[in-house]
Amino acid sequence: MGMESLPTPHNNFFHFALSQLPNARRLIETQLSASALAELDLNTLKLESGSFVDPDLREKFSDLLFSVDLASSAEQTNLTGSDQAMVYVLFEHKSKSEKRTAFQLLGYIVRIWEKRLREGLELCPLIPLLVYHGQTGWTAKRSLGELVPFPKGLAEYQVECRFKLLDLSVVDDAEISGDPILRTTLQLLKYTRSVDLGQRLRDILCLIVAALDVDALLEWIQAIEAYIVSVNKSIDSVEYKKALASVLPTEFEAGSLADRLLQEGEQLGLQKGEQLGLQKGEQLGLQKGEQRGLQKGEWVGRIHMLEDLLQEAPTPSTELIALDVDALAARLATLQKRFRERSTDRP
Numbered sequence: 001m002g003m004e005s006l007p008t009p010h011n012n013f014f015h016f017a018l019s020q021l022p023n024a025r026r027l028i029e030t031q032l033s034a035s036a037l038a039e040l041d042l043n044t045l046k047l048e049s050g051s052f053v054d055p056d057l058r059e060k061f062s063d064l065l066f067s068v069d070l071a072s073s074a075e076q077t078n079l080t081g082s083d084q085a086m087v088y089v090l091f092e093h094k095s096k097s098e099k100r101t102a103f104q105l106l107g108y109i110v111r112i113w114e115k116r117l118r119e120g121l122e123l124c125p126l127i128p129l130l131v132y133h134g135q136t137g138w139t140a141k142r143s144l145g146e147l148v149p150f151p152k153g154l155a156e157y158q159v160e161c162r163f164k165l166l167d168l169s170v171v172d173d174a175e176i177s178g179d180p181i182l183r184t185t186l187q188l189l190k191y192t193r194s195v196d197l198g199q200r201l202r203d204i205l206c207l208i209v210a211a212l213d214v215d216a217l218l219e220w221i222q223a224i225e226a227y228i229v230s231v232n233k234s235i236d237s238v239e240y241k242k243a244l245a246s247v248l249p250t251e252f253e254a255g256s257l258a259d260r261l262l263q264e265g266e267q268l269g270l271q272k273g274e275q276l277g278l279q280k281g282e283q284l285g286l287q288k289g290e291q292r293g294l295q296k297g298e299w300v301g302r303i304h305m306l307e308d309l310l311q312e313a314p315t316p317s318t319e320l321i322a323l324d325v326d327a328l329a330a331r332l333a334t335l336q337k338r339f340r341e342r343s344t345d346r347p
Contacts, residue, residue, distance in 0.1 A: 009230035010093040010189075011062040014131075016223045017185040018064055018089065021045055026182040028066075028087055031129055031166055040085060044069040048086075050115070052108040060098065062091040065112060070125075082124035086112060090163070092132045093189075097140040101130065102147050106161045128163040133189040138167040180211035188224065192231045201228075201235065201243045209247050214336060218302050299328045306335035 018024050025042050032040075048065040051058075066087045090105060092098060105128050113123050132138050141147040143162035150158055168176075168190040176186050184207045191197045191204075208220050225240050300320045307314050320328065 008059050008093070009227050010091070010192075011058070013188065013192075013223060013227040014062050014091045014093070015064065018091075019047055021047065023181055023185060024064070024066060024089070026178045027089070027131075027166075028129070030177045030182070031164055032127065036127070039071055041069045041071045045087075052088075052111045053090075054104075054107075057104070060092065060094050061104075062093070063108065064089045064091075082122040084121075085125040085127065087127045087129065088112065090128065090130045092130060092134070095135045097132065097134060097136075097138040099140050100147070101140055102142060102144050102161055102163065105130075105163055106144060106159070109161065128161070129166070130163050131166045131168070131189070133168040133192075135169060135193065137170045138165060180207040184208045184211075184220075188227065192228060194232075195234055197228070197232050198235055198239065201240070202246055205243055205247045214306060215302065218305055299325075299332055303328070303332055303335060306332070306338075310335065310338060 018027060024047070025045050028040075028042065028045075029037060044067075046067045048067055050065065051063055052065070053061045053063050066089070067084050068087060070083055070085055088105075088109065090101075090108070092101065098104070109126055109128065112126060116123065142165055143160065145158060145160055145162070148158065166186075168186060171190075173187065173190075176183050176190075178186070184204055187200065187204050187207075191200055205224070208224070209217060212220060221244065225237070225244075228235055228240060229237055300317060303320060304314050304317075315331075320331075323331070
């Protein structure tokens with residue numbers, strides 16, 4: 001899944017990283033209580049479509065909605081009328097906590113329930129989770145009960161809505177739990193605006209390089225670069241390439257692989273696929289040439305990446321672009337097999 005066209009780089013990276021189900025599952029597993037997790041069958045976790053955030057707040061908040069079956073669906077259906085629960089992940093990325101977040105969150109929850117009713121589904125349990133990475137700690141109230149003052153005698157009539165908060169600004173790095181991919185995601189969210197990112201970038205990249213295979217790694221390298229360079233004032237593409245070159249699991253001339261991934265990739269359609277697609281689409285007679293061009297550009301970038309990892313001379317870009325999609329796929333598969341065999345043979 002590639003980077004999306006959302007209002008801010010924070011939104012883009014948040015959606016890229018946490019819309020991937022394994023990453024979302026790990027976040028849920030590290031944030032919910034053991035008793036809550038026991039009620040959910042996370043093997044059924046599914047990303048739902050749509051956003052529920054007000055358009056005027058899209059630069060402040062981003063959101064993802066997941067459905068999940070209840071672990072004991074027969075018993076739970078009798079209790080709730082539904083065999084599903086929903087996990088709603090809200091992402092706040094301004095430098096200060098939002099005073100009325102609990103109230104706004106209640107509105108989003110109501111919209112989610114209304115959508116279910118329109119689709120003929122029952123109301124279901126809903127778990128709100130807020131990920132916050134402002135530069136100062138979260139100070140706003142986390143429940144409607146705290147936000148709305150009321151006399152004791154009216155307590156039983158009040159609407160309650162409380163959200164789980166992951167405040168990255170006050171969490172020590174050692175306490176950021178989960179596997180390397182989730183830790184990479186959360187550390188990038190935590191430090192991306194910080195002057196300390198330069199000191200931590202190599203360690204963060206080491207986590208992701210060690211955790212992913214070649215195909216997935218290429219996508220993450222591009223997403224991380226786009227996020228950091230867009231947001232951090234002290235790290236540009238050159239600095240990012242140096243950090244990347246220092247952690248990739250092979251020896252080659254400094255910067256050569258990074259150059260292909262980040263510069264040649266842009267020329268071939270990794271970041272400007274629509275331009276290549278329109279040009280190639282006209283030649284190939286495709287009605288959706290920009291999509292095919294983007295796909296071919298991505299595959300050319302991956303082929304060059306693998307050739308560099310295997311310390312082979314790169315195939316000229318013009319030669320690869322001239323191939324059809326099937327031939328490119330076959331070339332890529334052969335290189336992937338050779339790279340895995342080489343990695344297996346290493347001591």
